[in-house]
Amino acid sequence: MNDLIVKLISRLLIPFIQLYGIYIILHGHLSFGGGFSGGALVGSSLMLYAIIFGLKESEKKLPHSVSQFIESFGVLAYIIIGFIGMILVGSFLSNKSAGFSLGEFGTLFSAGMIPLLTLAIGIKVASTMITLLQRLLKEDSHD
C-alpha cells in the first residue's frame, strides 16, 4: 500500500496500540481482558505494520523463523509453569499450594503465577497472528 497519509497515521498509531495491548496483558489478573485480548491487540498492530509497509519490511523487523520460535515458546512456557505445580503438589496449574506467593490483593505483583500464564498466552496469540498473516502474504507473492 503506497499512500502517504496511511503510512504517517499508522506510524503514529502503532506504538499506542502496542502499549495498550501490553497494558492489558500485564493487568490481566486485575481487570477485564487478559492474554487473548491483549495479544490480539499487539498482533493486530503487527499485522497493520505488515500490510502498510509490505511483507519485506515486516520480515526485516520480525523474521518468520523468529516469530515461529516465539509462538512455540509461548505454549512451552504455559506447559512448564503448569508442570511446576504438578511436580511440587500433584495437580496441573496448582497455584497457592505449590508455593507461589499470592502477594497483596489488587497490586500488580500478586496472584501467584497467573500473570506469567497471561504473559505466555499474550506472546502466543500475538506471534500466531503475525505468523498467520506472513504465511498468507507469502503464499501468493509470486506475482
Added chain:
Amino acid sequence: MMFEWFNVILVIFLIVCAIAVERTKDLLAAVIIFASYSLFMSVLWLLLAAPDIALTEAAIGAGVTTLLFLVVISRTTRMEK
C-alpha cells in the same frame, strides 16, 4: 428503562447493518459496513456486562477482520459481478 431502549436501538442498527452488507454490490463498502457492525456489537457486549468480550470484539472484529478483507479485495476486484 433508558438502557433497555438503548439496547433496542443498537439491535435495530445491527439488523440494518447485516441487511446492508448483504445487499450492497461494492465489496469495499460492505467491508466498512461490517466493521461498523462489529463496533456496535462491541458496544452491545459492554452493555451486556462483558467488557472482555467487548475488547476482543473491537480488536478482532473491527480490526483484524477488516484488514484481512481489505488485503483480499486489493488482490481481487472491488465490485461484485
